[in-house]
Amino acid sequence: MSDDRPSPDLTIVQVRVYRGPNIWSYDKALHVVVDLGVLEQFPTDKLPGFTDRLLELLPGLEEHTCSRGHRGGFVERLREGTWLGHVAEHVALQLQKEAGHDIRRGKTRGVPGEPGRYNIVFGYVDERVAQSSIRLAVRLVNHLVQPEPEFDFTDLLDTFLRQAERTAFGPSTAAILEEAVSRDIPWIRLNEHSLVQLGQGVHQQRIRATMTSQTSALAVDIAGDKELTGKLLASAGLPTPGTESVRSADGAVSVADGIGYPVVIKPLDGNHGRGVCLDLKDADAVRAAFPTAQDQSRRGWVVVESMVTGKDYRCLIVGGRMQAIAERVPAHVVGDGKSTVQQLVTETNADPRRGVGHEKVLTRIAVDDAAVALVRAQGFGMDDVPPSGEMVKLALTGNMSTGGISVDRTFEAHPDNVEIAEEAARVIGLDVAGIDFICPDIALPVRETGGAICEVNAAPGFRMHTHPTVGEAQFIAKPVVDLLFPPGAPSRVPIIAVTGTNGKTTTSRMIAHVFKGLGRKVGMTSTDGVVIDERLVIRADASGPKSARMVLQNPRVDLAVFEVARGGILREGLGYDRNDVAVVTNVAPDHLGMRGIDTLEQLAQVKAVVVEAVPRDGAAVLNADDPLVREMRRRCSGEVVWFSLRPPGSFERDLIDEHCRRGGKAVVLEPSEKGDMIVIRHGRRAMHLAWTHLLPSTFGGSALMNVANAMAAAGAAFAAGAPLHDIRQGLRTFSTSYYLSPGRLNLIEVRGTDVVVDYCHNPAGMRALGDFVDRYSARREVKTDLARPSRIAMIGAAGDRRDEDVRELGEVAAEFFDVVVVREDANLRRRAKGEAAALVAQGVQAQMAKGARCKQVEVVTDELDAVRHCMARANRGDLVVLCADQHAGVLAELELLGQQAQAGAHPEGRVGDPDVDPAELEAVEADS
Numbered sequence: 001m002s003d004d005r006p007s008p009d010l011t012i013v014q015v016r017v018y019r020g021p022n023i024w025s026y027d028k029a030l031h032v033v034v035d036l037g038v039l040e041q042f043p044t045d046k047l048p049g050f051t052d053r054l055l056e057l058l059p060g061l062e063e064h065t066c067s068r069g070h071r072g073g074f075v076e077r078l079r080e081g082t083w084l085g086h087v088a089e090h091v092a093l094q095l096q097k098e099a100g101h102d103i104r105r106g107k108t109r110g111v112p113g114e115p116g117r118y119n120i121v122f123g124y125v126d127e128r129v130a131q132s133s134i135r136l137a138v139r140l141v142n143h144l145v146q147p148e149p150e151f152d153f154t155d156l157l158d159t160f161l162r163q164a165e166r167t168a169f170g171p172s173t174a175a176i177l178e179e180a181v182s183r184d185i186p187w188i189r190l191n192e193h194s195l196v197q198l199g200q201g202v203h204q205q206r207i208r209a210t211m212t213s214q215t216s217a218l219a220v221d222i223a224g225d226k227e228l229t230g231k232l233l234a235s236a237g238l239p240t241p242g243t244e245s246v247r248s249a250d251g252a253v254s255v256a257d258g259i260g261y262p263v264v265i266k267p268l269d270g271n272h273g274r275g276v277c278l279d280l281k282d283a284d285a286v287r288a289a290f291p292t293a294q295d296q297s298r299r300g301w302v303v304v305e306s307m308v309t310g311k312d313y314r315c316l317i318v319g320g321r322m323q324a325i326a327e328r329v330p331a332h333v334v335g336d337g338k339s340t341v342q343q344l345v346t347e348t349n350a351d352p353r354r355g356v357g358h359e360k361v362l363t364r365i366a367v368d369d370a371a372v373a374l375v376r377a378q379g380f381g382m383d384d385v386p387p388s389g390e391m392v393k394l395a396l397t398g399n400m401s402t403g404g405i406s407v408d409r410t411f412e413a414h415p416d417n418v419e420i421a422e423e424a425a426r427v428i429g430l431d432v433a434g435i436d437f438i439c440p441d442i443a444l445p446v447r448e449t450g451g452a453i454c455e456v457n458a459a460p461g462f463r464m465h466t467h468p469t470v471g472e473a474q475f476i477a478k479p480v481v482d483l484l485f486p487p488g489a490p491s492r493v494p495i496i497a498v499t500g501t502n503g504k505t506t507t508s509r510m511i512a513h514v515f516k517g518l519g520r521k522v523g524m525t526s527t528d529g530v531v532i533d534e535r536l537v538i539r540a541d542a543s544g545p546k547s548a549r550m551v552l553q554n555p556r557v558d559l560a561v562f563e564v565a566r567g568g569i570l571r572e573g574l575g576y577d578r579n580d581v582a583v584v585t586n587v588a589p590d591h592l593g594m595r596g597i598d599t600l601e602q603l604a605q606v607k608a609v610v611v612e613a614v615p616r617d618g619a620a621v622l623n624a625d626d627p628l629v630r631e632m633r634r635r636c637s638g639e640v641v642w643f644s645l646r647p648p649g650s651f652e653r654d655l656i657d658e659h660c661r662r663g664g665k666a667v668v669l670e671p672s673e674k675g676d677m678i679v680i681r682h683g684r685r686a687m688h689l690a691w692t693h694l695l696p697s698t699f700g701g702s703a704l705m706n707v708a709n710a711m712a713a714a715g716a717a718f719a720a721g722a723p724l725h726d727i728r729q730g731l732r733t734f735s736t737s738y739y740l741s742p743g744r745l746n747l748i749e750v751r752g753t754d755v756v757v758d759y760c761h762n763p764a765g766m767r768a769l770g771d772f773v774d775r776y777s778a779r780r781e782v783k784t785d786l787a788r789p790s791r792i793a794m795i796g797a798a799g800d801r802r803d804e805d806v807r808e809l810g811e812v813a814a815e816f817f818d819v820v821v822v823r824e825d826a827n828l829r830r831r832a833k834g835e836a837a838a839l840v841a842q843g844v845q846a847q848m849a850k851g852a853r854c855k856q857v858e859v860v861t862d863e864l865d866a867v868r869h870c871m872a873r874a875n876r877g878d879l880v881v882l883c884a885d886q887h888a889g890v891l892a893e894l895e896l897l898g899q900q901a902q903a904g905a906h907p908e909g910r911v912g913d914p915d916v917d918p919a920e921l922e923a924v925e926a927d928s
Helices: 037-041 050-057 059-063 073-080 084-098 127-145 153-167 171-182 217-224 226-235 249-259 283-295 341-349 369-377 415-428 477-484 504-517 545-552 566-572 600-607 627-635 651-661 704-719 724-733 763-779 803-814 835-849 863-873 887-902 918-927
Strands: 011-018 029-035 106-110 117-123 187-189 195-198 205-208 243-246 263-267 277-280 302-306 311-318 321-329 332-334 391-393 405-408 432-439 452-458 495-499 522-526 529-532 535-539 559-563 581-584 619-623 639-644 665-672 675-682 685-691 746-750 753-758 791-795 819-822 856-859 879-883
Touching (some): 011 566, 050 059, 050 073, 059 073, 084 117, 117 127, 171 187, 171 477, 217 226, 226 243, 226 302, 226 415, 249 263, 277 283, 283 302, 311 415, 311 477, 321 415, 332 341, 415 452, 504 581, 504 704, 504 724, 581 704, 619 627, 639 651, 651 665, 651 675, 704 724, 763 879, 791 803, 863 879, 863 887
Parallel strands (some): 495 581, 522 559, 639 665
Antiparallel strands (some): 011 029, 029 117, 311 321, 311 432, 321 405, 665 675, 675 685, 746 753
């Protein structure tokens, strides 16, 4: 390449795996950010020879339609000139196709404001294969721009394909999953091998290859004991060879002498034909074969049985019924009169259908000592040329795992033979069984022609039936899935997803509480943890996709309620493929400036992912009072259920009225002299639900944010099919006690002072909390000697928020409280200690200068120290609001302060002393 060519600068900047619906795609996808560097100035038409060399290495790219919509569309784009990020996308898709993953979804878009950087997004089947494909694609593109001396694409492609084969499901598992997907049954891979969960929650079933949740462990043990299997089959009157197990070569010879030659020796508990020695005609042959069989026996026992001659047939029985029969032909080659046996084996193994083990539909023939000896016994050496048409066996058994082939014989079997195979599976007790028949012809009754059942296999392989070498493929995954999920049986649990800037945790808890009253076993995720049937099983921020998958894997859960946070969507997408009901409470400035989300509109797009994940028969419960949430109705495939606090005559109510006239659903407030009534509307029907002031969570109607949360919860429960009276009962019994709603508007009394513990941490939430404080203070009966009870607040902002958002939190708090004590989270999130607190204090001071209510701001960075400081400042009748980061520790501290007060731990006159020194308070408490 000439010196004026660009150097390869295409690099991968970031890789993100989306395991569910996300901001880029309705399905799982890989998101890669690449930087073209100087290659931004060199589209493909400016790189001489690039396109031809690329197509020479990957001719499959000629099939890509790209945006043109017809075969060869991508090649047209290459010749016209397209950027190398787009090329990397198509190369990655083609590499996946080479690995057997036919994925065609992909897009490449420039990163806004960053010239030369591109977002590459494409679908995948296996995320590890997808990541390997994009790494190899980038390396190939760079090589085509400027060749690497040691770059060997053929070798790298072979390595890539081998890695893909190792991580892929085997043919049996893949067949079952393909059938499950066709029936809309979700699945989750539980390990790196073939253990898979089909269905969700209480409806789940599991498979491991062809072993299922309904496979009896006892039956598997019986099938693994060949001697016991033979005895049980014989006692049922089924044809079996004479069988006895031994542990020594002498014992094997003795049994063989008694049974009569020829005999078969095999391990008692072996599989895949390993260690099986056939057609042993004398004692010397038995002694020579014994170690081979014993080496494959886990317990050291070896079975000696009479030799049954004939063809080898595998009968697949599922649920007691025969589903497929395959004739298994041992590994062999057929002479052509020109090639040696070794050359014929090499040519046979070159078949692309053959792989290592069970990774492909056929297995490569292994030339080991046993194979060489068998060839020699047939009169040939590996370097000899057999006559044309001469069949040379390289294995005695017809197992696919030793390189054998299969011929479909499903519709040729005699009914008597089918009945025998079905009876054998019932006798052993297997739901999925492979019955190995040896007989002259499966089309003739074995009781007349001779033959026997030589083995019953648990977890039989399907590939000889799904991909026969000769004959029609049998769709045997269908009866297996029918066995696990009979027609009409559910496989999914209802999923209700709740997102928004504020209120999503409380709304989630309200929904879960409603359905708990219906007797449902609810699995819930939230920022506080994972709750299964009202039991907190994990205490952590569990509002992401991993926690959602954890709930769906729990076998007790029959309904899931997920709090879905922005961070989880951006990091991995949703942890599931769709939700039956989506709830969006609001969109307010929070988390801006993080992960590329800089505006409210972008934040709304992220939260709209849960709305896009609603199917046609689902519903989205949207806040009509929020313009950004209102716009999400256009992204919903199902029905829309509005909720609104606005009064009749407002724009929002007019929108809802029109919606209901067309038969839609909504939850609204109807004002009256007695108060505000929550009403569920469905078309022309109006169903009164509850007075807002009678709902404990609203504090007599003072907490408007919880009124809105209750309306959202009611809309979600109604959309999910909950009866009206159960929704009413659920909301009437849900309170903000610490038991039902830890850390969310918990009101307790400590030393004559009302204390509210809440999680409020952003300006929008602070405004709603301040509105509650105003309304609550106006309604409460103040029992104090002070003319005006004080309002004291402890607040803090997360360190990863923008400076302006942190200041605004203080500005809003200053409007509602007399004293503001600023604390910091335990996790400073890359800020220096005291930095975030100083910004909050600046916001408070700015509003104080403008005449805000607040008259004093103090910084006590440690949360528990700040709690003690606030309580030390409080007089009887005051209101203390603690916006806590670790609410459990704060509640424990308040309980301790209350106990100390009752025990007289505090000196007379101590409570309410505004000049108390926190350090002195700590000393007093330490002494007490």
